[in-house]
Each structure stands twice: as C-alpha cells, then as structure tokens.
Amino acid sequence: MSSYKVRKAVIPAAGLGTRFLPITKTIPKELLPIIDRPLIEFTINEARDAGIEEICLVSGRGKDAIIDYFDPCENLQRHLKEKKKYDLAQTVRESGLSEGQLCAVRQLQPLGLGHAIWCARSFIESEPFAVLLPDDLILGEKGCLTELLEVYNEYGGNVLAVKGVQKSQVNKYGIVEYSEREGSIYKATNLIEKPSPQETHSSLAIIGRYVLNASVMKHLGLKKTGSGGEIQLTDAMKLMLKEEEFRGFSFSGRHFDCGCKSEYLLAQIEAGLKDPSMKPAIQDYINHC
Ligand code: UTP
Numbered sequence: 155m156s157s158y159k160v161r162k163a164v165i166p167a168a169g170l171g172t173r174f175l176p177i178t179k180t181i182p183k184e185l186l187p188i189i190d191r192p193l194i195e196f197t198i199n200e201a202r203d204a205g206i207e208e209i210c211l212v213s214g215r216g217k218d219a220i221i222d223y224f225d226p227c228e229n230l231q232r233h234l235k236e237k238k239k240y241d242l243a244q245t246v247r248e249s250g251l252s253e254g255q256l257c258a259v260r261q262l263q264p265l266g267l268g269h270a271i272w273c274a275r276s277f278i279e280s281e282p283f284a285v286l287l288p289d290d291l292i293l294g295e296k297g298c299l300t301e302l303l304e305v306y307n308e309y310g311g312n313v314l315a316v317k318g319v320q321k322s323q324v325n326k327y328g329i330v331e332y333s334e335r336e337g338s339i340y341k342a343t344n345l346i347e348k349p350s351p352q353e354t355h356s357s358l359a360i361i362g363r364y365v366l367n368a369s370v371m372k373h374l375g376l377k378k379t380g381s382g383g384e385i386q387l388t389d390a391m392k393l394m395l396k397e398e399e400f401r402g403f404s405f406s407g408r409h410f411d412c413g414c415k416s417e418y419l420l421a422q423i424e425a426g427l428k429d430p431s432m433k434p435a436i437q438d439y440i441n442h443c
Contacts, residue, residue: 158281158282158310159205160205160206160281160282160283160284160303160306160365161205161206161207161208161281162206162207162208162209162210162277162278162281162283162284163201163206163208163209163210163283163284163285163286163299164209164210164212164271164274164277164278164283164284164285164286165194165197165198165201165209165210165211165212165285165286165287165288166212166261166267166270166271166285166287167182167184167194167211167212167213167214167217167220167288168212168213168214168217168260168261168264168270168273169183169214169264169267169270170264171183171413173413173414173415174186174413174415180216181219182216182217182219182220183288183289183412183413184197184217184220184288184289185219185220185223186412186418188291188412188421188422188425189422189425189426189429189432191249192220192223193288193289193291193412194220194223194288195223195249196288196291196293197286197287197288198224198251198256200286200292200297200298200299200300201284201286201299203297203299203300204284204297204299204300204302204303205300205303206284206299207255208255208257208277209251209255209256209257210256210257210258210259210274210277210278211256211257211258211259212258212259212260212261212270212271212273212274213258213259213260213261214260214261214262214264221256221258223249224249224250224251224256225250226246226247226250226251226252227246227250230246231243231246231247234246257277259273259274259276259277260273261273265377265384265385266379266380266382266384266385266386266387267287267384267385267386267387268374268384268385268386268387268388268389268390269374269377269384269385271285271370271371271374271387272371272374272375272377272385275371275374275375278368278371279368280368281368282306282365282366282367282368283365283366283368284299284302284303284363284364284365284366285362285363285364285366285387286299286362286363287362287363289362289411289412289413290361290362290363290409290410290411290412290413291409291410291412291421292315292361292363292405292407292408292409292410293407293408293410293421293424293425293428294405294406294407294408295406295407296406296407297407298315298361298363298405298407299363299365301403301405301406302314302315302363302364302365302403302405303365305339305365305401305403306365309339309399309401310399311367311398311399311400311401312364312365312366312367312370312391312394312398312399312400312401313364313365313400313401313402313403314330314342314360314363314364314365314391314400314401314402314403315360315361315362315363315364315402315403315405316330316340316358316359316360316361316402316403316404316405317358317359317361317404317405317409318357318358318359318404319357319358319359320357321351321357322351323357323359324348324349324350324351324354324356324357324359325348325349325350325351326348326359327348327359327360328345328346328347328348328359328360328386328387328388328391329345329346329347329348329349329354329356329357329358329359329360330342330344330345330356330358330359330360330400330402331343331344331345331346331354331355331356331358332356332358332402338403338404338405338406339401339402339403339404340358340401340402340403340404341399341400341401342395342399342400342401342402343395344392344395345360345388345391345392345395345400346388346392347380347381347386347388347389348381348382358402360388360402361405361409363405364387366391367394367398369394369397369398370387370390370391370394373389373390373391373393373394374387374390376390408424410424423436
C-alpha cells in the first residue's frame with residue numbers, strides 16, 4: 155500500500171502534431187475540439203476528478219493558446235451575464251482554471267515524450283506524479299486516472315494504463331510484457347518501445363496515462379535516445395524496472411487515439427451520440443449512409 159498521495163500531474167503538449175498537418179501549423183493538436191471543447195480540457199478534467207491539485211503543462215513554441223484557453227475570461231463572463239446568457243457564462247467559468255492551478259514549462263525542442271517529462275523535473279521535485287497525454291481520449295463512467303490511482307494506492311510502485319491491441323500493431327506502442335495477471339492488473343516483467351511483432355510475445359500496449367515515481371527523472375536525465383531517435387519514456391521505465399515494480403491496469407473506459415485522424419472522428423461521433431440534442435441527427439445520418 156502506498157503512503158504517498160499523488161497530487162501532481164504533468165501533461166506533455168509540446169509535440170508538433172505532424173499527423174494533423176496542415177491544421178497544426180497554427181492550432182495545437184491539444185486544442186482540436188471534441189464538439190465544443192478541446193481535447194486538453196477532457197485531460198485536465200480527468201486529472202482534477204482524480205484529485206490532482208497541481209498541473210504542469212509542457213508547452214512548446216506556438217502553443218501558448220493552450221494556456222490562454224484556461225483563463226477564466228472574466229470580461230467575457232460579465233458580457234454574457236449582461237446579455238442574460240447565464241448558461242454560457244457558467245460554461246466559460248467552468249472551463250477556466252483558477253490562479254496558480256496550472257503552470258507551464260517549455261520544451262525547447264520536441265526531442266521525445268521522455269524529454270518532455272524531464273522538462274517538468276523542478277515541478278515534480280521528489281513526489282510521485284501522474285502523466286496524461288491529451289491525444290489519448292478515454293471516455294467512461296469512471297476516469298482512467300482515478301482507476302490507476304486506486305491501483306497505486308493499493309500496491310504502490312508505478313502504474314500504467316494498458317489495453318490489448320492486435321499483434322500486428324505492437325510496433326506502434328510501448329508494450330508491457332508480464333508474468334502474472336490478477337483481474338485487470340498485470341505485473342510487468344519487461345517494457346519495450348515499439349517492438350516488431352517478432353520481438354515480443356505480448357500485445358498489451360501502454361496508453362497515455364501513467365503514475366510514476368520521481369526516480370524516473372534520474373533515468374530521463376541520461377537523455378539516451380531510442381526508437382525514432384527520440385528520448386523515450388518507455389526506455390527510462392525499463393531501466394527503473396530493475397529496482398521498482400510496474401503494474402499495467404486495463405482501464406474500463408473507451409479509448410480513442412485522437413492523434414490519428416480516423417479515431418479522432420470516431421471520438422467526435424461517440425461524443426455526439428452521448429448528447430441527446432445531437433443523437434437523433436447523427437443516427438439518422440448513419441442509417442442513411
Ligand atoms: P505524439 O507523438 O502523439 O504527438 O506524442 P506529436 O509528436 O505531437 O504528434 P505527431 O506524431 O507528430 O503527429 C504524445 C504526446 O506527447 C507530447 C505531444 O504533444 C503529445 O501530447 N510530446 C511529444 C511532447 O510534449 N514533446 C515531444 O517531444 C513529443
């Protein structure tokens with residue numbers, strides 16, 4: 155059982171979003187909307203629902219609009235109230251963050267996910283922390299990070315969100331090899347970044363939610379490059395595995411890789427179908443396709 159409360163989260167958002175060019179020339183991928191809210195708002199809400207108190211965004215050149223989005227926009231709220239648009243004023247207020255809840259560090263060059271997390275080392279100090287990738291949207295009754303923290307609170311160590319993928323797809327993910335399984339919990343024996351299907355017997359993929367001990371920073375600080383010439387988080391976690399336990403948790407929500415165009419579109423449809431005001435029109439459209 156862990157005696158540490160996880161209070162901090164890091165959200166890496168300094169990538170170039172090349173799979174979404176040309177829109178990402180000027181609009182950060184993390185601000186792409188699911189209907190009327192950007193992906194990153196879902197991420198931040200998931201973190202806050204899980205009890206996270208402080209969030210550090212890893213930002214990069216051209217990404218300041220992400221931070222602007224979370225301003226409470228008091229002038230806009232006042233204007234909406236004067237026009238008696240109270241619901242909209244409340245929507246604006248709820249999508250803002252209060253002073254000091256969000257801080258940002260700069261990743262000067264997109265050298266990889268591991269490097270982005272290392273850029274938040276002063277924010278983390280020596281506490282265990284969560285990592286949430288905004289392009290991994292997980293929709294469900296219970297937040298994915300809430301589920302991971304339940305596992306962390308029971309077992310301690312490090313906890314990763316995982317899902318089974320097709321064997322032919324393992325070269326797109328960090329893969330967890332495991333010895334034991336207890337329900338939805340897998341005890342990791344090895345972690346490999348983007349292996350070929352021949353290199354691993356496992357097809358359990360890491361999805362962008364992690365609960366990690368601060369010791370990961372020591373390994374990331376070595377700045378060793380791995381797959382794709384990037385500083386990979388999975389490689390640092392693999393080094394930690396010699397001294398610390400890692401568990402994979404197969405979360406209950408539905409995952410959409412919104413870094414990929416077709417899954418982003420599916421996420422929009424899923425969100426639309428959940429909204430009673432949009433559901434009939436979407437269903438009607440699908441039925442007549
Ligand atoms: P991705 O690889 O999915 O994002 O990284 P990307 O690099 O922006 O996208 P493509 O592949 O070019 O289309 C997952 C998350 O990690 C962040 C990204 O912003 C994204 O939220 N990231 C990635 C960084 O912050 N820095 C990096 O160097 C790489």
